[in-house]
Amino acid sequence: MSGKNPDDPLAANLARWEEQVDIHVGSDFYRVKEFKAGETSLDPLILSEIGDVAGKRLLHLQCHFGLDTLSFARMGAEATGLDFSPKAIAEARKLATETGLNARFVEARIDAAAEKAGTGYDIVFTSWGVLMWLPDLDIWARNIAACLKPGGFFYIAEGHPLLWALDDEGATIEENFRIVRSYFLDGPQRWENAHDYAEPSVTLTHFSSNEWQHTLGEVVTALAEAGLRVEFLHEHDKLVWPAVPGMTRADEHYFMAPEAAPRLPLSYSIRARRV
Numbered sequence: 001m002s003g004k005n006p007d008d009p010l011a012a013n014l015a016r017w018e019e020q021v022d023i024h025v026g027s028d029f030y031r032v033k034e035f036k037a038g039e040t041s042l043d044p045l046i047l048s049e050i051g052d053v054a055g056k057r058l059l060h061l062q063c064h065f066g067l068d069t070l071s072f073a074r075m076g077a078e079a080t081g082l083d084f085s086p087k088a089i090a091e092a093r094k095l096a097t098e099t100g101l102n103a104r105f106v107e108a109r110i111d112a113a114a115e116k117a118g119t120g121y122d123i124v125f126t127s128w129g130v131l132m133w134l135p136d137l138d139i140w141a142r143n144i145a146a147c148l149k150p151g152g153f154f155y156i157a158e159g160h161p162l163l164w165a166l167d168d169e170g171a172t173i174e175e176n177f178r179i180v181r182s183y184f185l186d187g188p189q190r191w192e193n194a195h196d197y198a199e200p201s202v203t204l205t206h207f208s209s210n211e212w213q214h215t216l217g218e219v220v221t222a223l224a225e226a227g228l229r230v231e232f233l234h235e236h237d238k239l240v241w242p243a244v245p246g247m248t249r250a251d252e253h254y255f256m257a258p259e260a261a262p263r264l265p266l267s268y269s270i271r272a273r274r275v
């Protein structure tokens with residue numbers, strides 16, 4: 001497993017994610033109690049753009065502890081979730097048992113997705129806070145294409161890469177929505193951040209991470225070069241987590257920039273089909 005090699009840039013990330021699993025399962029952010037009571041964990045943007053999944057073979061990449069995978073299972077999909085965190089996969093299986101939902105969970109890195117999760121999927125799905133953990137989008141896209149059957153599609157909803165460039169330490173809200181960092185940065189970027197996005201009261205012990213700043217152009221080009229035809233690329237002025245201080249709630253699902261700030265793209269969604 002990637003955690004054993006100290007030279008592996010993913011080792012620090014894995015240690016951090018392993019620590020976060022229990023914290024997230026117990027957090028208000030992930031709403032596990034509401035999920036168990038029957039609520040979906042999927043937000044309206046994803047639900048409207050992905051369409052009917054009933055009867056479809058669906059692979060969820062970077063599934064964390066399985067909430068979205070199990071939400072798709074509840075909608076009638078034959079769902080498989082994949083994540084490299086053993087703790088996350090164990091929690092996902094436990095949640096499946098507790099809710100009586102039928103889904104398969106696979107412990108693997110993204111670069112072994114096709115090998116470990118198999119092929120012939122109608123839909124490959126991933127969302128919110130995934131791409132910055134991946135060193136190589138060409139390998140990612142090739143795995144997606146290999147997992148899909150011809151005619152099947154890939155769907156992603158993700159934070160916009162422009163977020164990396166915005167000031168998040170400005171003195172005023174307006175300052176936080178100014179560009180102060182490069183949009184183009186070679187990775188990995190080493191972060192030392194003990195803050196947990198889902199449980200701000202917690203200080204993480206494994207606070208280092210290695211992250212890659214992929215541009216929107218890189219994402220689309222990797223998918224195209226892997227043989228997928230992009231059917232839409234939508235940019236949105238809302239996001240499911242408050243990435244920049246001063247963001248306000250748009251509604252129960254999304255955060256947006258405050259009125260005083262410029263209207264910038266904060267997230268995007270793509271559907272791309274294997275031809």
Ligand SMILES: C[S@@+](CC[C@H](N)C(=O)[O-])C[C@H]1O[C@@H](n2cnc3c(N)ncnc32)[C@H](O)[C@@H]1O
Pocket residue numbers: 010013017062063064065082083084085088108109110111127128129130133134
């Ligand atoms: C923000 S979470 C997943 C997003 C999901 N929307 C959520 O909030 O539950 C990112 C996930 O990516 C997983 N991950 C990070 N790097 C990975 C890799 N190289 N291969 C597979 N999984 C990885 C982590 O274990 C974590 O569960």
